[in-house]
Amino acid sequence: MKRPRLAVAGLTACSGCQLTLLNCEEELPEILRSFELVYFPMAESGNDPQALFDAAIVEGAVSTPGDLATLFRLRHASRLLVAFGTCALFGGVAAMNNAWSGREELMRGVYGEGERFESFPPSRFSNFVSVDFSITGCPPEKPELIALLAALLAGTLPPTSSYPVCTECRSRENLCLLLERNELCLGPIIQAGCNARCPATGIVCEGCRGPVREANVAQELELLLERGFTREEIERRMSRFTPEWDYGQRH
Ligand code: SF4
Ligand code: SF4
Numbered sequence: 205m206k207r208p209r210l211a212v213a214g215l216t217a218c219s220g221c222q223l224t225l226l227n228c229e230e231e232l233p234e235i236l237r238s239f240e241l242v243y244f245p246m247a248e249s250g251n252d253p254q255a256l257f258d259a260a261i262v263e264g265a266v267s268t269p270g271d272l273a274t275l276f277r278l279r280h281a282s283r284l285l286v287a288f289g290t291c292a293l294f295g296g297v298a299a300m301n302n303a304w305s306g307r308e309e310l311m312r313g314v315y316g317e318g319e320r321f322e323s324f325p326p327s328r329f330s331n332f333v334s335v336d337f338s339i340t341g342c343p344p345e346k347p348e349l350i351a352l353l354a355a356l357l358a359g360t361l362p363p364t365s366s367y368p369v370c371t372e373c374r375s376r377e378n379l380c381l382l383l384e385r386n387e388l389c390l391g392p393i394i395q396a397g398c399n400a401r402c403p404a405t406g407i408v409c410e411g412c413r414g415p416v417r418e419a420n421v422a423q424e425l426e427l428l429l430e431r432g433f434t435r436e437e438i439e440r441r442m443s444r445f446t447p448e449w450d451y452g453q454r455h
Contacts, residue, residue: 208258208356211243211278215264215271216298216326220343221289222246222263228346238357253277259284259356265291265298265326272332279333284361286352287335290342291326294414294446297342298326302447337361340395342412342445348397366417368392369409373400381408388433388441393419414446421449 214222226247228235235241243251243260260282266272279285290296301310302325311320329335339348348362355362369391373380381403382389389408391400395416402409415421428438442449 207238207240209242209256210239210356211255211257211260211262211282212241212246213243213260213262213274213278214246215262215274215292216267217264217289217291217296219246219263221292221341224343224346224349225261228350231350235353239353255281257282259286261286261288261352262329263288263292265295266329266332267298267326268321268323275329275333284336284356285329285333287329287338288349289344290340290412290414290445292329293338293340295326295328295448296414296445299328299447300444302326302443340413341397345397365396367396368416368419369394369396369398369400369403369413372396372398373403373409376400376404378403379406381406382427382431386431388428388437390424390441392427393421393424411442411445415449 212222212225222244225235226232241248242255242257243253245251257278260278262275262278262285264271266275287293291298295302301307307325311323337352339352341348351362370380373391376399378400379385380389381387382391387408389403390411391403391409393415394409394411395413397413400409425435425438429435439449
């Protein structure tokens with residue numbers, strides 16, 4: 205059987221999502237036997253920039269003309285485009301400051317007054333191209349990547365779930381940090397899949413997996429305001445991994 209041809213690439217990001225694949229030590233030999241890893245610049249040299257792929261798994265936000273060119277090229281060259289990680293889906297940490305003014309000031313602080321590379325506010329893939337499948341997470345969970353690869357081998361895509369971190373948190377019988385300790389936890393509006401990793405260790409969910417589908421943002425906002433948090437601190441927390449939220453009635 206012909207092995208599916210795979211591309212793994214990154215735009216503006218920390219490479220942590222691509223590392224999720226490299227960290228699959230036990231599964232890597234099987235992955236390399238099952239797929240033709242045609243393009244993976246972070247891990248191997250000699251990549252053919254004109255190759256065609258069955259699937260491209262791409263991390264990072266779009267923040268430079270180079271990112272945009274790479275994204276268009278991978279979209280054009282791949283039957284399936286997978287947005288891999290929170291930056292690709294929502295902008296992520298790269299877009300953390302989009303919601304706040306002062307981009308120029310930020311650029312000056314980081315790069316000084318001299319000549320700068322061309323860039324624009326980091327943005328999600330879906331603002332530019334169609335996306336066939338998404339795996340969220342900062343970084344994504346390994347089982348979700350393995351499930352995707354297994355499904356690709358079967359010529360399909362894995363099922364997706366849509367429920368908040370609170371569901372996993374409650375099933376682990378964790379103490380609720382929001383209701384019982386009055387801490388600013390975003391669990392009610394964040395996509396599960398991490399098995400409530402942070403609340404399980406007594407740390408609030410900061411939203412690294414981005415919003416759950418049909419998140420009741422207005423109600424979470426209402427609850428947090430009632431509990432004494434200011435609108436500014438709530439929005440700052442929410443925009444850490446996802447700059448664009450629909451705040452519903454309370455916009
Ligand atoms: S601690 Fe956070 S994630 Fe867990 S149940 Fe409470 S609000 Fe939800
Ligand atoms: S609990 Fe929240 S912040 Fe922690 S890993 Fe899960 S989604 Fe990310």
